[in-house]
Amino acid sequence: MSIILEVKDLVKHYKMGSETVKAVDHTNLSVERGKFTAIVGRSGSGKSTLLHLLGGLDRPDSGKVIIEDKDIYSLGNDMLAKFRRKKIGFIFQDFNLIPSLTVWENVVLPMGLDGRKINEKEVLDILNHIDLAQKKDAMPNTLSGGQKQRTAIARALASKPAIILADEPTGNLDSQTELEVMALLKNCVKEFGQTLVMITHDETVAQMADEIILIEDGKVVNHS
Amino acid sequence: MKMVTQIAFANMKYHKSRNILIGIAMILTTLLLFLVPSVGMGIINGQFAVVNELYPTWHALYRSVDQDTADRLAVHREIGRYGLRSDAGVVPVAGANISMMYLDHDGLFLYKMDLTEGTLPQKENEIAVSKGILDELGISGEIGSTVKIPYQVYRDGGLDFTQEKQFVITGFLPDTEASIEARQYVAIVSKEFLFQEVPKDQIAYRFLFQIDGNESSTTDQIEENIKLIASQFDIPENDTNINTEYLAANYVDPAFVPGIAGIMLVIVIAGMITIYSIYYITMNDSIKEYGKLKAIGTTKRQLRQIVLRESYCVALFAVPIGLLLGTVLVKAVMRLMAEYTSDGNIMMETMRVMIDNNEFAMYHGWIYLLTVAIVLVTICLSLLRPMRIAAKVSEIEAIRYQEGTKKSRKNRKSRQQFSVPFLARINLAGSKRKNIITICSMGITGTFLMVVATVLSCANPVESANSSILGQYRVMVESEAGNKEHPEREWSEIVKNNPLSDDLKDRILAIDGVDKVECFTAVTVDADELLWSEQIRGIPESYAKELEDGIIEGSVTYEELKSGDKAVIDKNLLYWHPGLSIGDKLMMTIQDGDNSYQKEIEIAAIGDYRHGFTVYEYFLMAKAGADSLITNNGSREFEIYADKQYDETVEQEISSVISGTSDLLNLSSWQNEYETWKSALSMTNAACYSFLAILGAISIMNLINTMVHSLHARRKEIGMMQAVGMTNRQLIQMLQLEGLCYTLGTLIISVGLGSILGYPVYLWAKGNGMFNISQYHYPVAAAVLVTVIMVLVQMILAFALGSSVKKESLIERIRFSE
16 A cells, blocks of 8 residues: 655644643654544643644744655745645644535635536535535534534545644544444544545544544654 | 612613613714714914914905095994004015005004014104015114115105105014015005195005904804995995905804704714604513513602703713813814814914914813713604604503513414525514614615715716816916906906917917927906896807817707807806896997997897806807907916826926016916816815715614614524524525525615715706816725625624624523523
8 A cells, every 4th residue: 555644753832830841742653545544642742732733723933744745845835735735634623614615615725726626516416415404504513513514524624635644633523423423433533445544532533543643742652 | 869860770781782872873963963073163262373373354444535534433332442553655676565554553453564673663763664675775774763765755646756854763563484484565654644645635554353243143244244334434345355364264154053053963863864764663671671661650750851961961971071082183183184284274374283283272161062962862853753663652562571582473374395594584574663764774875975975976077177277388368347457457458468478478388398388368247137247258260069068958069159240158147137038138338448339239049158268258259259249358368288198397487477477367287287287186085085984974873773683682592593503604595595684775875875966966066066077987996885884884893793693602692581
C-alpha cells in the first residue's frame, strides 16, 4: 500500500502565559492510502493541533507534512487553501456548517469554491447514501445533531479528497447517534475508497480504526 | 461612579470598533454644527467690522429738518445718539468737489469722521479743512493760521455768488486716497457761520441718528421704528434715508437665523441617521448582555440609560475633538472665503486683512455651548429606538439568543451550481433589514448631495453672465426716481435730453472692434392697476425672435407689438401684480417728458425672459411701438456687440466716449459680469462641496460600520469557508461584491432620486433668480465623483477588511463563538 500522508519531524510550540506548550513536538508518522487511522490521546495531548497541522489549517514551527508527495507548507496561503479544497476533507466536532447555506450548498461548497462544475448525480448519490437526500434543501438550524454531522461527512466526501480529517466527529452527539454516524463514516470511507484520519479520545470509537496512533505531550508514543 | 454609568463606560470600551465609528460620526457632526454658525456669525461680525471701518454709523437720517423738529426729535425716547449736519455751500474749485457744511460733534462721530488734529470750529470765522482742500486752493496753513477761502452758500434754492472770507483753521480732517483721487473734500464750518450766511428760514438740517436698542434687534424692527418716527414728525418718506448697509451688517437679518437653522437641521438629521444606523446594526451584539442585566434586576429605565450613556461616554471624547478641530478651522475657512471673493471687492479685501489681524470676534462661547447641546440632543434622538429595543428585551429570549439562530429558519430551494457571487448574495439576503437601513441612510445623504449639486452645476458663470447682459458691453442710463436732490436723474427729465443719442451710437460704432449697437428704449407708465410706475421696454427688431419665443401664455407677433396698443408682460410682474391677466386693457398714463396722456394698452401675452433681456422692465413692446408712445428720446441702453468677447482697449474707448458725454451713463461688460459670477460661484461651490464632503464622510461611517460588523459577526463562518478552501482572494472578492451591493443601492437612490428631485429644485432656483440660473445641466461631475468615491471606499474597505481577517489565525476563527 502507498503512503498518502507523511509527517516528518513536525514541531509546533506556543506560549501560554510564561510557559511554552509543546503541542506537537518532533512528531513523525505516516498514513497509508485507504486506511482508517485513529489518533488518540488525553485532552491537551496535542492531537487537535496535530490534526490542524495535517490539514494545513495552521503552520508548524518546523517539519514537514507531505500529502500525495506534496509538502503542503511549501505552499503560500492561497495555494494552500486551494490544496485544502481539492485534497482534504474536514469533519469537525461542532460540524462547522455555514448557517446561511442549505444542506446541498454546504456539501458542494468546496467544489464551488474550486470553480468545478458540480456533478449533481454524484452528490445526490452521496446524500442518498447517508440518508439526507430528503433534507437537501433544509437549512442547518433545522437539522438534528446527527443530520448536521452527516451533512459534514457528505461535504468531506463530495469533493473526493485525497484524505479526510475528522476532529472528534461524534463528540457532540449522543451515544446512539454516535454509533450511527461512526458506522456511516466507516462504511462511506470503504465505499468511496477514502483515507480517514480521525481524532478521538473515545476508546470504543478508536477500536473501529485500522490503525491507532497514541499521542502524549505532542509526541507519538505508540503506532499500532 | 454610578453603576449605570460604570456599565455604560465599560460597554463603550468593549464595543470599541462600533464606538470608534460613532465617535468619528460625532466628531464630524460636531465640526459641522460648530463651523456653520461660527462661519455665519464670523461673516456677520466681519461685515460689521468692515462696515464700521468703511460706512458711517448712523442708522438713518431725516433730510430738510428745521431746528424745532430737530430739537423735538432729539428727545424722542427711541432715538439714541444723534447729530446734526447742514450743508452751507461749496468751495468753488474747477474740477473738484468741496462741500462746506456744518457738522456737530456727534454728527462727526456718526459719519466716522475724526479730526486728525485741532478742534471743531466754534466762531463764525473758524473752519476745519483737510490738507487736500488747501492743496486744491494752492495755499498752506497750520492750526491757528488765517487763510482766505472762497465760497458759495446755498440761498433761495440755489448757490449764491462767490464770496471770500478770512478763516482761522481750528482743525484738520484726514484725506483718503479715494477722496484725493475723486477730488472730493469736506470743509466744516461753525453753526455761527451757518446762521450768519444762510437765512434762518432756509436752514435745513440733516438729522442723523441711531435707534436706541440692543444688537439683537432685527433690521426690520429698526427700519420700522425709523419709519414710525418719520410719520410721527410728518417727515416724508423721500426725506428719510436708511443706512441699510450699516444696519444689515450690525443687526440680525431676519432671514439669517432660519437659514443657519435650516443647514444645521440637515446636519442633525444626517448625524442622527448615521448614529442610529451604526447603533442599530451592531445592536445584536449587546442584546444578550441587556437580557442578562434585566434578569438580575436592571430596570427598563436603567437599560435605556446604559444605551444612552454609552454614547454620551463616546461624546465625552468626540465632542471636544470636534470643537477643537472646528476652532482651528474657523479662521482658515473664513480667510479662504474672504480671499476667494476679495478680488476687486473692497469689503472682502478689508475683511481678509481684519481676519489676519484678529480684529473681530470669530469665537463665541454661546456657539460652543449650542453645539454641545445640539450634539447631545442629536445623540439622544438617534438612540430613542435602540433605547426602546434594549428596554423591551425579554430576559429568557436574550439569554438564549445567539447570532445566526434567528436567520435562515425557512428552507429554500438549493442552488445546484455554486460560485463566490452566490455566497455574497446569500449573505446580503440574510440581513436585508440592516442592509436596507444602511443603503437608505447613505442614500438620503447622497440624494441631498445630488440635489445641491444640480443647483450648483446649473449655476454656470458663462450662462449667468449671458443671462444678465446681451452684448459684450452695455451702456445704460442710470435714472433715479424720487431723489429730490437730483431731479435731473428722473427718467422724465432724462428723455428730454437723453445722452444715448444717435451721435453717441455712431461714435461707439466707430470704435475699432465694435460690430453692432442695439438700442433698447423705455417709456414710464402709470396705471390704477399698478402699485408703482412701470416701464414699457422697446425691444429692437433683431430680438423679435427672442421676444416671441419667450411667450409662455397667450400669443402675439412682433409685428402686432409695433402698434403700441399691445404689450407682453414678463411673468415676474405677476409676482407683484397677481391680478393681471391676458386680455386686460390697462388705461395707462404715459409720461413723455413734462407731458403725460392716457392710452389703453392691452396685455397680449405673458413671457419668461432672462434678466438681461428685461432689465427688470416688465412691459415689453416692439421698439417701434414703444417709440411711437413718446416724442422724446426714450433710449434706455445700448447693447454693444464686439468682435471679441472682451478687449480692454475697446472697453476703455467706450468708457472714454461715454465719460465725455454724461455722468448718468454707466458701462458694464460681459467680462465683468462673468468675473463677478465666477468669483461668487467658485466661492459658493467650494463652501457647498466642502460641507457636502463632510456630510458624505459622516454617512460613509455607515458603510464602514455595516461591513465591519457583518465581517465580525461572520468571523467563524468565514473561517469555516476558508478551512474548506476559500482563498483570501475569494474572500476579498466576496466582501467586494457585498460592498458593491451597498454602493449600487446607495447610488441608485442618490443618483436616481437625486436626479429626479434635482429638476424641480432647479426650476425653483431658476424661478427665484438664484445665481441667474437659466439652463438645466445634469450634475455629471458630481454623479461621477459620488460614484467613484463610493466604489473606491468600498473597494479599499473590502481589501482592508479582507487583510484584517488574516491577522487572526484560521484556528482561532473556527473556534470563535459569540
